[in-house]
Amino acid sequence: MWVSTGHELLRFPPGSTQGGKLVTELPFGVYGVTELLEDPAGTLWLGTLRRGLYRLKQGQLEKVQGIEHRVWDIQCDAEENLWVATQGGGLFRVRSRTFRLIGTEEGLPRSSVIAVS
Numbered sequence: 001m002w003v004s005t006g007h008e009l010l011r012f013p014p015g016s017t018q019g020g021k022l023v024t025e026l027p028f029g030v031y032g033v034t035e036l037l038e039d040p041a042g043t044l045w046l047g048t049l050r051r052g053l054y055r056l057k058q059g060q061l062e063k064v065q066g067i068e069h070r071v072w073d074i075q076c077d078a079e080e081n082l083w084v085a086t087q088g089g090g091l092f093r094v095r096s097r098t099f100r101l102i103g104t105e106e107g108l109p110r111s112s113v114i115a116v117s
Helices: none
Strands: 002-004 008-011 021-025 033-038 044-048 053-057 060-063 070-076 082-087 091-095 098-102
Touching: 002 033, 033 070, 044 070
Parallel strands: none
Antiparallel strands: 002 008, 008 021, 033 044, 044 053, 053 060, 070 082, 082 091, 091 098
């Protein structure tokens, strides 16, 4: 299980609430992280309130360029595409380090997407 305090990212053993290990310090503050998702490849994706999307891969935290909006939800589909729901930025598909915006021009009724399932 992954836990973010906004200042730290911790990993707990499966099924346990004890023994959490500090993985990395985070620059977001207490209200920064809105969503956590570990994909099948083991990459952890972090959605934030004000700084867009980040990923933690092999211990390194990286900003995903192009997604600057508040992230409400992150889902991974059967083809391992990530779907990132944002406020004001629409719905992003992240695929092998590339992404595609699906917004009002592609048929969404508005540019805020709060959840995907």
